[in-house]
Amino acid sequence: xxxxxxxxxxxxxxxxxxxxxxxxxxxxxxxxxxxxxxxxxxxxxxxxxxxxxxxxxxxxxxxxxxxxxxxxxxxxxxxxxxxxxxxxxxxxxxxxxxxxxxxxxxxxxxxxx
Amino acid sequence: xxxxxxxxxxxxxxxxxxxxxxxxxxxxxxxxxxxxxxxxxxxxxxxxxxxxxxxxxxxxxxxxxxxxxxxxxxxxxxxxxxxxxxxxxxxxxxxxxxxxxxxxxxxxxxxx
Numbered sequence: 001x002x003x004x005x006x007x008x009x010x011x012x013x014x015x016x017x018x019x020x021x022x023x024x025x026x027x028x029x030x031x032x033x034x035x036x037x038x039x040x041x042x043x044x045x046x047x048x049x050x051x052x053x054x055x056x057x058x059x060x061x062x063x064x065x066x067x068x069x070x071x072x073x074x075x076x077x078x079x080x081x082x083x084x085x086x087x088x089x090x091x092x093x094x095x096x097x098x099x100x101x102x103x104x105x106x107x108x109x110x111x112x113x
Numbered sequence: 114x115x116x117x118x119x120x121x122x123x124x125x126x127x128x129x130x131x132x133x134x135x136x137x138x139x140x141x142x143x144x145x146x147x148x149x150x151x152x153x154x155x156x157x158x159x160x161x162x163x164x165x166x167x168x169x170x171x172x173x174x175x176x177x178x179x180x181x182x183x184x185x186x187x188x189x190x191x192x193x194x195x196x197x198x199x200x201x202x203x204x205x206x207x208x209x210x211x212x213x214x215x216x217x218x219x220x221x222x223x224x225x
Contacts, residue, residue: 031211042203043156043216050211088155098210099144099161100171106155 002027002093006104013079013111021107023072023089031092032072033101034063036085043088046074079111116140119204119217126194126224134189134220136204144207144214145187149173149200156203162187194224 003026013019023032031050035043047056049065049072056063060083062075072089086108090101120135136145146161148171158171162181176198178190187206191198201221207214 033214035216042218045213045215048211048213090156097144097161097163097169098207098212098214099146099163099169099205100158101146101148101156101205101214102172103148103155103157105153 002029002091002096002102004089004091004102004104006087006089006107009105009107011107011109013076013109015080015111015113016078018078019076021074021076021087021089021109023074023091023104025070025072025091025102027070028067028094029070029091029096030067030094031098032065033090034072034074035088035090037088037106038085046087076109079109081111081113084109084111117204117206117215117217119202119220121220122218123221124223126191126222128194128196128224130194132191132194134191134202134204134222136187136189136206136217137185138206138215139185140206140208140215141184142206142208142215143184144209145181146171146205146214147177147179147187147189148203148205150203150219151200159189159202191222196224198222199224 034046047063052067090103147159148156160179204217
């Protein structure tokens, strides 16, 4: 059974600092997704990572995937208040269907001035 | 192009009532899914479909029913609502394996 663990679950950062959110998963996978959710809102797609060593960057966020270590990271550079949100990683098991995403519990990020 | 549309946005049900949450997408996506989101639990898969006429169960299917008679629509039926089904429900869709998965705005359901 595929399990996905994120840490930390809560993260309070100061503006301008860097930090990393970790996403570990328990069985082989070749597809990993990162989402952002603001309170009371839907999930916004951030990154789709499809292969070992994949790295994608958008603004102050950079995501990477190491399928051998079963680990993805979401790195935040020089945080700003607008990045405050909950971030989820989600994984599809190797050979599994795109319709069957397994989510981590989410990391609630708060960026303070 | 409206994306993924869910209705209703808010609903209050009495225990034992039945209802259907509607989900429609206009992007010709093959894959559609229903998730529920509860505090501290993340999102959990209820049912999913890989194309018209094909559905499968997810992690928490009990008490829910789905069908996929067209590519566009994937309704979720609550057969006999229970307070444990109070949650936020999200519908998602994607074109094919490895593509971006898009989520609807959510449906807030309270069962009293």
